[in-house]
Amino acid sequence: MAARTAFMQGNEAILEGALHAGARFFAGYPITPSSEIAELASTRLPARGGVYLQMEDEMASMGAVIGASAAGAPAFTATSGPGFSLMQENLGLAAMAEVPCVVVNVQRSGPSTGLATRPGQADVMQARWGTHGDHPSLVFAPASAQECFDLTVEAFIWAERLRTPVIGRADVVVGHLRELVALPDPEDGRALASRPRPQGPPDDYCTYRPGPDGVPPLADFGSPYIVHLNGSMHDERGYPSADPAQAGRLIQRLVAKVQARVGEMVAVRHFRHDPPEGAPPRPAVLYVAYGSTARAAREAALMLAEKGVPARLLQLKRLWPFPDSEVEAAALEAGLTVVPEMNLGQVVLEVERVVGKRRPVWSCAKSNGEPITPDEILARTLEVVGA
Amino acid sequence: MKARDYLIEEAMPLFWCRGCGNGIILHALLRALARLGKSREETVVVTGIGCFGKADDYIRTHSIHGTHGRALAIATGVKAVNPGLTVLALMGDGDCATIGGNHLIHAARRNIGVTAVVANNLNYGMTGGQFSATTPQGARSSTSSFGNPESGFDLCRLAGAAGAALVARATVYHAALLESLLVEAISCPGFSLVEVMSSCPVYYGRYNGIPDPAAMMRWWQESAVPASRYAELAPEEKQGRFPIGRLGGSDRPAFSERYARVQEAAQAGAGRWIQAGTDR
Amino acid sequence: MAKAKKRFRVTLNRAWCKDCGICVAFCPAKVFEAGERGEALVAREEDCTGCQSCVLRCPDLALEVEEATPSQAAEAVTHGG
Numbered sequence: 045m046a047a048r049t050a051f052m053q054g055n056e057a058i059l060e061g062a063l064h065a066g067a068r069f070f071a072g073y074p075i076t077p078s079s080e081i082a083e084l085a086s087t088r089l090p091a092r093g094g095v096y097l098q099m100e101d102e103m104a105s106m107g108a109v110i111g112a113s114a115a116g117a118p119a120f121t122a123t124s125g126p127g128f129s130l131m132q133e134n135l136g137l138a139a140m141a142e143v144p145c146v147v148v149n150v151q152r153s154g155p156s157t158g159l160a161t162r163p164g165q166a167d168v169m170q171a172r173w174g175t176h177g178d179h180p181s182l183v184f185a186p187a188s189a190q191e192c193f194d195l196t197v198e199a200f201i202w203a204e205r206l207r208t209p210v211i212g213r214a215d216v217v218v219g220h221l222r223e224l225v226a227l228p229d230p231e232d233g234r235a236l237a238s239r240p241r242p243q244g245p246p247d248d249y250c251t252y253r254p255g256p257d258g259v260p261p262l263a264d265f266g267s268p269y270i271v272h273l274n275g276s277m278h279d280e281r282g283y284p285s286a287d288p289a290q291a292g293r294l295i296q297r298l299v300a301k302v303q304a305r306v307g308e309m310v311a312v313r314h315f316r317h318d319p320p321e322g323a324p325p326r327p328a329v330l331y332v333a334y335g336s337t338a339r340a341a342r343e344a345a346l347m348l349a350e351k352g353v354p355a356r357l358l359q360l361k362r363l364w365p366f367p368d369s370e371v372e373a374a375a376l377e378a379g380l381t382v383v384p385e386m387n388l389g390q391v392v393l394e395v396e397r398v399v400g401k402r403r404p405v406w407s408c409a410k411s412n413g414e415p416i417t418p419d420e421i422l423a424r425t426l427e428v429v430g431a
Numbered sequence: 432m433k434a435r436d437y438l439i440e441e442a443m444p445l446f447w448c449r450g451c452g453n454g455i456i457l458h459a460l461l462r463a464l465a466r467l468g469k470s471r472e473e474t475v476v477v478t479g480i481g482c483f484g485k486a487d488d489y490i491r492t493h494s495i496h497g498t499h500g501r502a503l504a505i506a507t508g509v510k511a512v513n514p515g516l517t518v519l520a521l522m523g524d525g526d527c528a529t530i531g532g533n534h535l536i537h538a539a540r541r542n543i544g545v546t547a548v549v550a551n552n553l554n555y556g557m558t559g560g561q562f563s564a565t566t567p568q569g570a571r572s573s574t575s576s577f578g579n580p581e582s583g584f585d586l587c588r589l590a591g592a593a594g595a596a597l598v599a600r601a602t603v604y605h606a607a608l609l610e611s612l613l614v615e616a617i618s619c620p621g622f623s624l625v626e627v628m629s630s631c632p633v634y635y636g637r638y639n640g641i642p643d644p645a646a647m648m649r650w651w652q653e654s655a656v657p658a659s660r661y662a663e664l665a666p667e668e669k670q671g672r673f674p675i676g677r678l679g680g681s682d683r684p685a686f687s688e689r690y691a692r693v694q695e696a697a698q699a700g701a702g703r704w705i706q707a708g709t710d711r
Numbered sequence: 712m713a714k715a716k717k718r719f720r721v722t723l724n725r726a727w728c729k730d731c732g733i734c735v736a737f738c739p740a741k742v743f744e745a746g747e748r749g750e751a752l753v754a755r756e757e758d759c760t761g762c763q764s765c766v767l768r769c770p771d772l773a774l775e776v777e778e779a780t781p782s783q784a785a786e787a788v789t790h791g792g
Contacts, residue, residue, distance in 0.1 A: 069512055090697035095511045095690065100537040104504035107497065107534075111477070111508025114495055115516065119508070137498050265475045265493040265509055266516050272487070273495035283442065284488055284496075438772065443727050445771055450731040454770035606767035630770075632731075645736035648768065 046226035054192040054219045055080040058122065058148055058212065059088065060227060061196030065237040067146075068094035068117035071108035073101055073127060076161040077216040078150040081122035102127040106134030110143045114273055116264030118200060118237050122148035124216075125167060126157065129174070136175035137275040138209040139298060142252070142260065144239055146199045148212040150219040151335075153386075153413040162413030163216050165335055166387035171211050172364050178295050180302040183211040183364040184310065187338040189223035195361060198310050200237035206301055207239060207259050213363060215386070217336035217415055242269045251282040252294075258301035303365055311367040314374070315342055315357035317349035327379025328354035329425055332371060332395050334363060336415060337384050343418035344384075348425060366394045375399045382428065384408035384421045404428070434461040437471070437491050446485055448556075450636075450644025452603035452629030453483050456550050459606055460519070461490070463613035467517075474517045477506040479526035481557045483550035483629075486521045500531030503538040506545040514544060514687035517617060524551040528584050529564035535586075535624075539593035542621040543686045548613065549586060549624065552631035560634025571638040586626045591679035596621025598679040602628040602651035605675060612677065621685040628655065628673070718779040719759040723751060727773040734765040734774060 052060070059081050062070075070085035072078075086096040094117065099105040105121045113119040123131060128149045138145050149171065153164030167174075171183045182202055184195040196212055203210040242249045242261040249269040254260045260280075263269030272282030277294065279285040319326075329348060333341035338359040345355035358374045360367060375381045375395065380403055383392035392407040399405050408424040410416045438461060447453045464474060474492035478484045480499035487494040497505045506520040520527075527535055527549045538545060554572050555561045562572040565583040572579065591598045597619040601609035609627060616623035630636065630647040641647050654672050656664065661674035721742060730750045735743040739762060744754035759776060766774045 069508070071508060087697060090690070090694040091700075093694060093698070095694075097507065097511055099504065099507075100533055103501060104507070104534055104537070107501040107504030108508030108511070110497070111495070111505035111510075112512045113508075114505075115475075115509045115513045117512040133498055134501060137501075141495065141497075264513075266472060266513055268472050270471055270491065271493050271495075275496055275498060282494075283439075284485075435772075443772070444729070445727070447770070449729040450733065451770055454772055455768060458767070458769070458772050603770075604768065606764075610767075644731040644770070645733050648733055648737065 047229035049224050049226050051222060052189060052225050053080060054186065054189045054214060054221050055150065056084060057189045057192035057225045058196045058214065058219075059084040060225070061193040062120050062146065062200065063088060063092070064193070064228065064230065065197045065200035066118045067120055067200065068092070069109065069112035069119035070121060071097040071099050071105045071112065071119070072121045072123065073099055073105050075124045075127045077152060077219050078122040078124050078148065081148060102130035103133055106131045106138070106147070109145045110134060110138050110141070113143050113145050114265050114271065116266070118144070118204060120146035120148065120200075122150065124150050124152045124161065125154045125164070128167060128170065132174040135209050136177060136179060139175065139179040141273040141275045142207040142262070142298070143273060144203040144207050144262075145209050146196070146203050146212060147209060148196070148214065151213060151215040153411070159413035161216055163336065163415045164386050164411065164413065165215055165337060166390065166411060167213065168363060168387065168390040171213050178299065180208055180299045181211070181364040182206070182208060182302055183213050184361060185213045185334040185363050186218055186361070187335055187359060188218065189221055189225045191361065192218060193225050193227065195310065197236060202305070202309060204237040204239040205259070206305065207262055208302060213335070215335045221336075246270070250280040252278060253280040254297060254301075258297050258304060306365050309362055311362045312370045313359040313361060315345060315359065317345045317355045319349050319352045319354060323352040326353055328356050328377065329429060330374050330378035330381040331355070331357045331421070332360065332374070332381055332383045332391065333357065333385065334360040334391065337386055340416050340418045341384050341421055344421035344425065347418060347422050353429065360391070363391070366398070368398050371395055371398045375403055375405070378403065380404040380406065380428065382406045382408050382421070382425050384416050384424070386416055387411050432465055432468070432470075434458065434465045437461045437464055439489050439491050442488050445489065447482060448633045450630055450632040450647065451482070451556075452552065452627070452631070453486065453550055455603040455606055456483070456548065456609065456627050456629060457486055457489060459609040460548060460613055462610050463617060466610070466614050467617055469517050469617075473515065475506075475509050475519070477502045477509065477518065477520045479522045479531060481523040481526045481555070482552070483521055483523040484526060500526055500529070501534065502526060503531060503534040503545065503547060507538060507541070507543045510544050510687065511690070518545045519617070520545055520547045522547065522549050523556070524549060524553065524565040524586070525555045525563045528586050532564060532584075535590060536593040539590045539595040539622050539624070541686050542594060542596055542683055544620050545622060546613075546616045546619070547622070547624045549626045550629040551586065551626050552629040552635055553583070554631060554635045556631050556634055560631070560638060570635075573634070573638070587624065587678045590624040594622075594681060594683065595624050596680050596683065596685065597623035597677070599624070599677045600626045600628070600673070600675045602655045602675060603630055604648045604651040605655060608675065615677065620688070621683065623680075717761060718757065718783070719761040720777050720779045720783060721753045721756045721759050722775040722777075723753050724773040727771045729771055731770060733768050733770065737768060738765050
């Protein structure tokens with residue numbers, strides 16, 4: 045039940061979501077189109093005893109976020125393409141050292157400075173594979189101001205629960221969109237984001253001894269449970285270890301602890317638009333879309349249904365781990381799948397991997413700094429449907 | 432607690448090379464913690480990557496072994512949310528002065544209450560003795576066979592100019608002085624930097640004609656001059672010498688003190704523009 | 712009766728020592744000696760003045776110098792150190 049409804053920007057909703065989940069620390073470096081998050085954090089966090097730090101660059105921002113989180117404060121940062129690139133180094137540290145944190149990437153078009161700051165969605169694979177080495181990846185993608193709030197809360201919950209970095213991957217269209225957002229009672233947010241804590245005698249505590257869910261309890265710097273965080277390969281105590289068996293187990297556990305919980309996480313949203321009554325039966329077209337493109341795809345689905353073709357939209361709210369089973373089920377129910385996205389085709393590769401040769405999968409790619417329009421999606425669909 | 436009580440004995444012997452100065456710095460640091468009566472709980476060691484970045488392997492306090500050059504950024508986050516902690520950033524010259532140089536000047540400017548301990552062995556030891564941002568001009572390294580064409584930073588002057596609250600230098604030969612400077616630095620509420628000129632006989636020494644650990648110690652003994660005496664040396668006497676001791680600092684309020692005022696103002700609903708005090 | 716000279720016990724942790732020779736070179740009382748293979752030896756413990764400089768400068772935390780208990784001191788005298 046919403047306690048109040050407010051008209052706000054996507055970026056503002058991200059900040060509200062972070063506060064609701066219990067964020068106490070933000071470190072960042074200004075970059076359009078994410079700066080509103082930093083500006084709001086600079087007044088709202090200290091007002092609740094938290095800290096806003098404006099660091100010298102994005103490498104330092106991620107470093108400070110990790111330090112603050114290790115000291116016990118749920119922590120986050122917000123950036124866009126160029127800054128997200130700089131954060132990859134310490135994103136890997138957060139994954140390896142298992143320090144919870146949330147990184148919001150309000151995407152813009154690239155590469156490099158690209159078309160600053162026009163829309164783009166080309167950081168999908170970067171969010172998955174941007175930092176070097178095998179590592180877990182947990183990425184949410186809001187398509188509305190409401191989802192900016194909801195998925196930021198979700199991001200904090202999983203970051204803390206799984207001791208892992210989580211990426212909120214909005215895009216400039218969503219970040220700067222103003223919409224009504226239903227905000228829950230602030231009291232409901234208490235303890236939403238909480239990390240597993242050690243129990244028992246402090247002398248027995250090991251920073252990396254996993255609990256039954258594969259997640260090791262984490263104490264704060266300053267607590268009697270002495271914490272040894274380590275970005276190098278390490279044993280359960282956090283001491284360096286070059287043992288291949290140990291290394292293999294650790295890498296497997298880092299990925300498995302996230303994978304094991306995907307069933308409990310937000311994944312997709314279904315939309316179904318059927319042709320007017322009496323239209324001859326035809327195989328449905330499925331759109332798989334995410335972020336602001338999902339909104340255009342929904343409009344395209346409505347138009348397609350009016351033309352007599354049953355249209356489905358599977359909006360991906362979680363990009364990584366990729367919602368394989370949801371995509372597979374939806375794709376097999378349809379005659380073909382179209383994947384519109386503001387890049388040269390990234391998520392379409394994942395859809396093809398899941399669907400295989402069982403159904404045709406078409407890309408509807410656009411990468412020129414302009415948002416993809418419903419007409420463009422419709423035109424591409426009619427082209428591939430052959431109607 | 433005694434100095435040895437902070438040592439992770441099961442990790443011994445030290446991983447560092449024969450005659451490496453890092454162990455001398457590590458020991459001085461443990462003695463300084465003991466002298467100050469710091470508990471393991473209240474102490475956080477942050478390291479970067481490099482030879483001295485391995486120091487956390489041997490210290491029984493809270494620790495985080497982070498990324499190359501970013502130790503000060505991580506330490507800043509720790510201190511900002513829990514100003515009651517004693518936060519130490521242990522780095523080499525590659526870490527602190529070279530890849531992390533930007534974080535160093537900003538940590539000093541921000542006056543965050545972290546103590547940076549820099550083992551300056553004048554080269555990158557871990558990767559095989561390449562020149563760093565503190566390697567003297569003309570010195571040889573595995574990437575400057577014909578003499579370093581660049582000049583090295585004077586880290587203390589750099590940190591001092593950037594606004595550090597306390598800046599000091601010792602050498603591994605002057606281990607007792609080092610211990611007292613560390614005590615002073617750790618007690619300082621603002622940003623403090625202790626640069627320790629440290630021996631790397633295996634790389635820097637070998638490339639520059641001083642491969643023997645004792646000879647390298649003698650080199651430090653002869654080239655380091657107490658700051659008060661150094662100031663009186665004639666310019667030609669300063670050649671090849673450097674000052675040690677407390678070398679500077681400023682008494683601006685530490686970041687956490689200033690930020691507490693920001694929090695108070697924000698909590699009082701003072702609005703968007705907050706006067707956090709001005710620099711002298 | 713003259714005050715007895717303080718005696719010190721110099722303990723060298725062989726497992727941690729890397730025979731760098733710093734203690735041999737800098738001990739003001741020349742307590743240490745380098746062996747045939749360059750290894751550090753506590754050769755003249757009885758000359759130790761307890762200044763601790765070897766402890767402070769040992770790069771491997773391999774040295775400890777403690778004041779000998781009266782019985783250890785007596786033993787050292789009996790056996791010629």
